[in-house]
Amino acid sequence: MNDKWMLYMRGSVTFGLGLAIITLLARWVTGNTILSSPQTLIQYGIAGSIGYAIAGGLAFFFLGLVAKRVRRSFPEAITIGDVLKEKLLPSYYHTFILMLLFMGAYALMVQFYAAGTLFYYAIPQLPLIGFGGFLLLVIYFGGYGGLKKLTSLSFYSVVMIFLTTILLPIYSYLQNGISPIYDGVKLYHPYLFFMGSHETVWFVSAAILVFTGQILTDSATWMRIFVTKPEKIGLAFQSTGLIWATVPMALLALLLFAISGKSFDHVYLLIQTMLQALDASFLMIIFVFFV
Amino acid sequence: MIAMLTASSSELHGWTSLLIKNVWLEKSLTDKQITQYRHLSVWLLAFILFVIVAIVFPSSFSLLFFFGNLYASLIPAVMYILITEHRTGPAPAIIVAIGSVIGIVSHLSLHSFFSIWASFLSACLLFIAFYLFNLQKYKKPME
Numbered sequence: 170m171n172d173k174w175m176l177y178m179r180g181s182v183t184f185g186l187g188l189a190i191i192t193l194l195a196r197w198v199t200g201n202t203i204l205s206s207p208q209t210l211i212q213y214g215i216a217g218s219i220g221y222a223i224a225g226g227l228a229f230f231f232l233g234l235v236a237k238r239v240r241r242s243f244p245e246a247i248t249i250g251d252v253l254k255e256k257l258l259p260s261y262y263h264t265f266i267l268m269l270l271f272m273g274a275y276a277l278m279v280q281f282y283a284a285g286t287l288f289y290y291a292i293p294q295l296p297l298i299g300f301g302g303f304l305l306l307v308i309y310f311g312g313y314g315g316l317k318k319l320t321s322l323s324f325y326s327v328v329m330i331f332l333t334t335i336l337l338p339i340y341s342y343l344q345n346g347i348s349p350i351y352d353g354v355k356l357y358h359p360y361l362f363f364m365g366s367h368e369t370v371w372f373v374s375a376a377i378l379v380f381t382g383q384i385l386t387d388s389a390t391w392m393r394i395f396v397t398k399p400e401k402i403g404l405a406f407q408s409t410g411l412i413w414a415t416v417p418m419a420l421l422a423l424l425l426f427a428i429s430g431k432s433f434d435h436v437y438l439l440i441q442t443m444l445q446a447l448d449a450s451f452l453m454i455i456f457v458f459f460v
Numbered sequence: 461m462i463a464m465l466t467a468s469s470s471e472l473h474g475w476t477s478l479l480i481k482n483v484w485l486e487k488s489l490t491d492k493q494i495t496q497y498r499h500l501s502v503w504l505l506a507f508i509l510f511v512i513v514a515i516v517f518p519s520s521f522s523l524l525f526f527f528g529n530l531y532a533s534l535i536p537a538v539m540y541i542l543i544t545e546h547r548t549g550p551a552p553a554i555i556v557a558i559g560s561v562i563g564i565v566s567h568l569s570l571h572s573f574f575s576i577w578a579s580f581l582s583a584c585l586l587f588i589a590f591y592l593f594n595l596q597k598y599k600k601p602m603e
Binding site (some may be wrong): 173174177178180192195196197199203229235237238247248249250251252253254255256257258263264265266267268269270272273274275276277278280281282283284285287290297300301303304306307308310311312313314315318319322323325326329330368371374375378379380382383385386387388390391392435436457 | 467469472474477483527534538540580
């Protein structure tokens with residue numbers, strides 16, 4: 170196999186704990202996480218939002234156990250396909266790979282859809298042009314760049330994501346005070362505090378399954394597993410789970426702040442409401458640009 | 461944007477690697493061909509998805525659990541493949557299909573979250589049955 174191709178797939182370094190966590194986080198803090206949080210909050214309340222965050226974290230914990238074992242038994246593998254090749258008979262192996270590719274293309278479509286939606290809120294006049302530019306960048310990094318470039322991009326991306334998710338809620342809560350926000354939410358949206366709905370429990374348990382399935386069948390995640398040092402994988406996944414869970418929680422805090430003073434017309438417009446609630450426009454730009 | 465950019469790029473990178481390494485490379489391509497195929501597949505996929513998104517856009521956002529049944533029944537399948545020692549035939553693909561169909565059918569009478577559990581549990585049960593059925597056959601390690 171040629172060098173250029175191997176460099177594209179594996180990069181040139183073996184990941185330790187830090188790089189593994191950073192690249193996994195960069196892979197899994199997605200448009201879904203951001204755009205589905207308003208709907209989760211309104212339909213399943215605060216308990217549902219926290220449950221959603223915990224579900225994602227649990228999925229990573231579970232995957233850590235599997236990944237450790239697989240990494241040890243297949244030291245030579247690069248993609249999930251290499252493992253399947255050894256474990257399935259040839260013709261069925263192709264069926265399975267095609268299924269994974271189909272799921273991957275679908276997941277990518279959901280990502281693109283989420284990105285398009287954010288462009289739709291940010292530049293309503295020309296959403297498709299912004300989206301096209303976004304796609305060109307994705308093609309550059311994903312198709313031409315290779316793992317090395319992706320890793321350095323991930324590093325900056327994770328720094329910025331956490332800058333945003335820490336800065337914005339703290340700024341909003343400091344500016345307005347915690348108890349006015351709490352009172353406002355209690356006055357306008359008392360149903361959000363309702364716990365113990367059966368639907369919430371089912372939602373969270375189904376979310377655990379869907380998250381686990383998504384992470385388990387994702388080829389990008391497996392490629393990161395196969396370049397990580399075997400002894401670090403368990404810890405890397407556990408830490409990723411813990412850190413990942415803070416992102417939906419931060420979004421929950423921001424959303425609560427956004428709806429604390431008023432009612433809203435439509436769930437899909439909540440992101441817009443949230444952006445408007447950040448009143449200083451540079452904060453809005455930070456949110457759209459970084460997240 | 462940046463979070464979405466890294467997530468999508470990583471996904472595209474994983475997708476392309478899987479496609480070329482495990483579907484096309486078996487014909488042993490040259491360096492140049494690999495690069496060509498890589499660029500071709502990336503542009504083609506991005507173009508197709510761009511068209512799809514431009515058409516369905518902007519409509520309601522309910523995509524997250526759309527393939528929930530498929531994901532739920534894929535968990536036992538992938539786990540079975542990864543954990544067992546022997547080589548498996550068509551069973552995983554068939555059981556995934558059965559599990560998803562059971563989930564989608566049960567969607568008619570149950571809530572969508574129940575149907576995800578229905579997919580998962582039926583696929584699990586089928587794999588346990590399949591494993592017990594094959595226990596005798598795979599007792600000796602394969603060559």
